[in-house]
Amino acid sequence: MRIAFLGPHGTFCEQALGSVLDDFPGARTEPAASTTAALDALRAGDAELACVPIESSVEGAVPATMDGLVETPPVVVIREILLPVRFGVLVRPGTTAADVATVASHPHGEAQTRRWLAAHLPHAEVRMTPSTAAAAAAVADGQVDAAVCAPVAARHYGLEMLADGVHDTGDAVTRFVVVARADSTLPAPTGTDRTSIAATTVNEPGALLAILTEFAIRGVDLTRIESRPSKARLGTYWFFLDGAGHVAEAAMGEALAALHRRCTDLRFLGSYPRATVPPGSTAPSPPVAPPVPGQTPADHAAAAEWLHALRSLPSRAAAGPVVG
Amino acid sequence: MRIAFLGPHGTFCEQALGSVLDDFPGARTEPAASTTAALDALRAGDAELACVPIESSVEGAVPATMDGLVETPPVVVIREILLPVRFGVLVRPGTTAADVATVASHPHGEAQTRRWLAAHLPHAEVRMTPSTAAAAAAVADGQVDAAVCAPVAARHYGLEMLADGVHDTGDAVTRFVVVARADSTLPAPTGTDRTSIAATTVNEPGALLAILTEFAIRGVDLTRIESRPSKARLGTYWFFLDGAGHVAEAAMGEALAALHRRCTDLRFLGSYPRATVPPGSTAPSPPVAPPVPGQTPADHAAAAEWLHALRSLPSRAAAGPVVG
Numbered sequence: 001m002r003i004a005f006l007g008p009h010g011t012f013c014e015q016a017l018g019s020v021l022d023d024f025p026g027a028r029t030e031p032a033a034s035t036t037a038a039l040d041a042l043r044a045g046d047a048e049l050a051c052v053p054i055e056s057s058v059e060g061a062v063p064a065t066m067d068g069l070v071e072t073p074p075v076v077v078i079r080e081i082l083l084p085v086r087f088g089v090l091v092r093p094g095t096t097a098a099d100v101a102t103v104a105s106h107p108h109g110e111a112q113t114r115r116w117l118a119a120h121l122p123h124a125e126v127r128m129t130p131s132t133a134a135a136a137a138a139v140a141d142g143q144v145d146a147a148v149c150a151p152v153a154a155r156h157y158g159l160e161m162l163a164d165g166v167h168d169t170g171d172a173v174t175r176f177v178v179v180a181r182a183d184s185t186l187p188a189p190t191g192t193d194r195t196s197i198a199a200t201t202v203n204e205p206g207a208l209l210a211i212l213t214e215f216a217i218r219g220v221d222l223t224r225i226e227s228r229p230s231k232a233r234l235g236t237y238w239f240f241l242d243g244a245g246h247v248a249e250a251a252m253g254e255a256l257a258a259l260h261r262r263c264t265d266l267r268f269l270g271s272y273p274r275a276t277v278p279p280g281s282t283a284p285s286p287p288v289a290p291p292v293p294g295q296t297p298a299d300h301a302a303a304a305e306w307l308h309a310l311r312s313l314p315s316r317a318a319a320g321p322v323v324g
Numbered sequence: 325m326r327i328a329f330l331g332p333h334g335t336f337c338e339q340a341l342g343s344v345l346d347d348f349p350g351a352r353t354e355p356a357a358s359t360t361a362a363l364d365a366l367r368a369g370d371a372e373l374a375c376v377p378i379e380s381s382v383e384g385a386v387p388a389t390m391d392g393l394v395e396t397p398p399v400v401v402i403r404e405i406l407l408p409v410r411f412g413v414l415v416r417p418g419t420t421a422a423d424v425a426t427v428a429s430h431p432h433g434e435a436q437t438r439r440w441l442a443a444h445l446p447h448a449e450v451r452m453t454p455s456t457a458a459a460a461a462a463v464a465d466g467q468v469d470a471a472v473c474a475p476v477a478a479r480h481y482g483l484e485m486l487a488d489g490v491h492d493t494g495d496a497v498t499r500f501v502v503v504a505r506a507d508s509t510l511p512a513p514t515g516t517d518r519t520s521i522a523a524t525t526v527n528e529p530g531a532l533l534a535i536l537t538e539f540a541i542r543g544v545d546l547t548r549i550e551s552r553p554s555k556a557r558l559g560t561y562w563f564f565l566d567g568a569g570h571v572a573e574a575a576m577g578e579a580l581a582a583l584h585r586r587c588t589d590l591r592f593l594g595s596y597p598r599a600t601v602p603p604g605s606t607a608p609s610p611p612v613a614p615p616v617p618g619q620t621p622a623d624h625a626a627a628a629e630w631l632h633a634l635r636s637l638p639s640r641a642a643a644g645p646v647v648g
Contacts, residue, residue, distance in 0.1 A: 057558035060551070063384055064435075082558065107431065107452070111388075128431070128452035173558040203611045205545040212533040221529040223559055226551055227384070234381035234406065234497040235547055235610025286559025287527045 003178070004038040004047035007031020010133035010153030016083040016176040017051040019278070023079075024049070034130060039068040042075060042179060049078075055175040056085070057283075059108040061226045065177075066240055070198045070228075070267050074182035077196055077270030084281035085172040087113050088151040089121075090136055090159040095145060097162060100124050104135035105148035113148050115168040121146070133157075171283035175275075187272050189246035192288075194223065196269035198240050199259055200230060208239060214258040215243055218251040219295020223286065244289065246271040250300035327502070328362040328371035331355020334457035334477030340407040340500040341375040343602070347403075348373070358454060363392040366399060366503060373402075379499040380409070381607075383432040385550045389501075390564055394522045394552075394591050398506035401520055401594035408605035409496040411437050412475040413445075414460050414483040419469060421486060424448050428459035429472035437472050439492040445470070457481075495607035499599075511596050513570035516612075518547065520593035522564050523583060524554060532563060538582040539567055542575040543619020547610065568613065570595040574624035 001024060006013035008031050017029060027049075032038035035052040042050040054065045069075060087109060091100065103117065104127040110117070117126065124146065129135040132149035133156070139147045140157040147153070154161055187193075201207040215222055224242040245252035247268065259266050276285040325348060330337035332355050341353060351373075356362035359376040366374040378389045393399060411433060415424065427441065428451040434441070441450065448470070453459040456473035457480070463471045464481040471477070478485055511517075525531040539546055548566040569576035571592065583590050600609040 055553075055558070057553050058555055060387055060553050128454075130452075169555055171557070175558060203613060205543060205613050205616055206540040208546065208549065209533065209536040209540045212536060216530040216533045219529060222532065224551070224561075225532065225549065225563075227549055229379075229381050229384045231382055231493055233495070233608045233610065234379070234499060237548075239549075284557045286557065289527060289529050292529055 001027045001049065002047040003027050003029050003049040003051055004032045004041040005029055005051040006035050006038055006053060006131060007033065008131065008133045008137060010136055010150060010156035011131050012083060012085060012150050012174060013051055013053055013176060014133075015150055015152055016081045016174070017178070019083070020079065020081055020178070035062065035064045036068050039071070039075065039179065042181060043071075043073055048180070048184075050179045051176055052179065053174055054177045055224070056108055057171075057173045058112050058169050063228065066226065066228050066238075069179070069269055070238055074267060075179045076182045076184075076186070076268065077177040077272050078180045078184070078187050079178035079272050080194065080275045081176040081178070082275045082277050082285065083174050083176060084277060084283045085112065085167060085174050086151065086165060087148050087167045088154070088161045089163040089166055090139060090147045090149060090151075090154050090157070091145060091162045092139060092142075093158075093160045095162065097121065100145040100162075102127060102144040103146040103148060104129045104138050104144040106130065106132045106135065109135070109148045112167045112169065112172055116166040117148070120163070120166075171281075173277060173283045182268075186247070189248045189271070190273045192274045193244070193246040193271050194242055194274045195245055195247055195252050195256075195271040196240070196242050197256065197259065198238050198267040198269060199263040200236075200238055200265040201263050203236065210262060211239065211241070211259060214255045214262065215241075218255050219292035220245050220251050220255050221289040244274070249297055250304060251295060251297070325351045325373065326371040327351050327353050327373040327375055328356045328365040329353055329375040330359050330362055330377060330455060331357065332455065332457045332461060334460055334474060334480035335455050336407060336409060336474050336498060337375055337377055337500060338457075339474055339476055340405045340498070341502070343407070344403065344405055344502070359386065359388045360392050363389075363395070363399065363503065366505060367395075367397055372504070372508075374503045375500055376503065377498055378501045379548070380432055380436075381495075381497045382436050382493050387552065390550065390552050390562075393503070393593055394562055398591060399503045400506045400508075400510070400592065401501040401596050402504045402508070402511050403502035403596050404518065404599045405500040405502070406599045406601050406609065407498050407500060408601060408607045409436065409491060409498050410475065410489060411472050411491045412478070412485045413487040413490055414463060414471045414473055414475075414478050414481070415469060415486045416463060416466070417482075417484045419486065421445065424469040424486075426451060426468040427470040427472060428453045428462050428468040430454065430456045430459065433459070433472045436491045436493065436496055440490040441472070444487070444490075495605075497601060497607045506592075510571070513572045513595070514597045516598045517568070517570040517595050518566055518598045519569055519571055519576050519580075519595040520564070520566050521580065521583065522562050522591040522593060523587040524560075524562055524589040525587050527560065534586060535563065535565070535583060538579045538586065539565075542579050543616035544569050544575050544579050545613040568598070573621055574628060575619060575621070
């Protein structure tokens with residue numbers, strides 16, 4: 001099995017993927033040039049899985065991933081990984097802070113260390129790279145003097161750490177997803193799952209409200225909503241929704257079927273176990289809402305059983321006057 | 325009056341601002357190094373207005389602008405501008421396509437011309453710059469060979485156009501906003517206005533639904549919803565909402581007051597005239613939903629008058645047994 005990840009070697013994405021590799025025995029990991037390239041490799045059959053970042057607690061959604069998820073042929077998330085983010089400043093051996101005239105990072109890395117950079121490397125010119133690891137590679141190549149990136153990149157690129165823990169917000173977490181082609185296996189429900197969808201709707205007042213209502217009236221907690229332009233016209237959007245629950249469960253299944261009736265386009269993007277922040281990090285896990293009374297899986301099962309009993313009564317032709 | 329804009333000279337932002345400058349007689353425009361810097365200049369009193377991009381029909385929200393809008397002291401949008409986006413490839417005079425080994429652009433410019441670049445400059449290394457105009461400046465300085473940017477930058481930087489109209493999506497539009505300090509004047513209602521807010525809410529099922537319902541039950545069409553991380557914790561967000569209407573109108577005013585009671589934090593980000601795409605562009609303007617029957621401003625006025633009449637009846641002490 002081949003797993004494409006957002007490369008090059010030494011990215012946070014490789015680090016996140018590494019933390020779950022035990023669950024994919026025999027997998028070979030292969031760096032891709034971008035999240036788009038990783039998803040393209042998956043769709044083309046050059047990889048069986050792709051691991052890409054989808055959301056940061058500091059920088060928000062990763063647009064290329066969201067746009068890539070709704071392309072065709074369809075793909076689904078089968079796993080999420082929460083990685084506490086720790087940035088270091090890596091330099092060629094012997095470089096001091098006074099030597100640093102240029103510093104490179106991915107825009108998210110730059111955004112998460114802006115205050116530190118302004119305070120400690122105020123005169124360094126900041127350059128953007130497609131990934132934090134590409135910044136480390138640029139340091140190794142001599143193109144820039146320092147990289148803001150994952151400390152793990154030091155080993156890959158023969159660099160040393162000028163400073164560690166330089167992120168401005170202490171408890172930043174990035175969420176990664178492992179994606180498969182939609183015709184592969186669906187992860188079994190665990191009881192604490194998340195389901196992701198993307199939907200478009202008619203442009204009329206209350207259209208989005210109606211979508212959210214389909215979840216709320218069934219007690220499904222929506223954990224995330226994002227919009228991305230449909231690209232057809234300013235003011236028209238894909239809505240990306242994450243909800244607590246599994247498509248195999250009654251409440252989520254009913255809500256998704258209702259959306260299928262209601263939305264102009266609907267993509268099922270997967271049901272998969274909800275991850276928590278790994279032990280040892282001070283970063284909080286995402287909040288989990290308590291179940292809504294009367295809307296638990298047991299409540300749904302009891303209601304379905306009651307309905308089934310009603311429908312199981314012997315049927316006969318409707319009584320009433322016969323007009324002949 | 326000073327208006328800070330996302331610089332340097334030659335950006336789409338300067339072009340957008342230029343299209344409305346007649347409405348700000350005597351204004352002096354001043355480039356800022358970033359959207360954050362433009363909003364900082366406004367807040368510090370170094371400018372009376374700031375013009376920044378907020379949304380692209382291709383690339384979606386501009387995170388730095390949204391994060392900047394909810395900082396303090398408060399600021400409000402007083403004007404929006406829709407600019408059809410036309411990209412050119414600018415080079416130093418005499419450069420041919422075969423000479424182009426490196427091409428620079430802002431990430432949004434790169435994203436909107438990716439297919440063209442892959443087809444016409446497949447071997448060029450793509451570099452990111454903080455703005456499309458900075459890419460043009462980098463060409464002028466000899467740091468890169470070509471820039472994907474606004475054609476207007478050619479004049480500013482003494483470059484020539486290698487190719488024009490290189491955007492992959494024909495009708496891309498970027499939305500810019502002119503922002504003022506919140507203690508300045510509120511634009512008068514025009515009948516076709518937009519109101520922007522940002523809100524946070526408790527993390528429980530249906531919390532966002534309740535916010536949207538406050539608009540929907542009053543017939544207010546929401547034209548946009550975006551989420552940005554609160555930065556405190558993965559899974560907690562600021563919701564940015566745009567709705568059709570003006571805070572001075574009954575329906576919008578009632579909805580905002582309801583949100584004030586309901587939200588954990590609420591920022592009024594302005595009421596301002598809705599812009600359309602300028603004549604001559606093939607790009608469609610954002611869709612406008614028809615008014616909801618029974619929820620027009622006239623309906624609200626009639627209902628308020630009816631309620632007022634009820635409350636204007638002579639009052640007297642409640643009848644009933646007096647316990648003494």
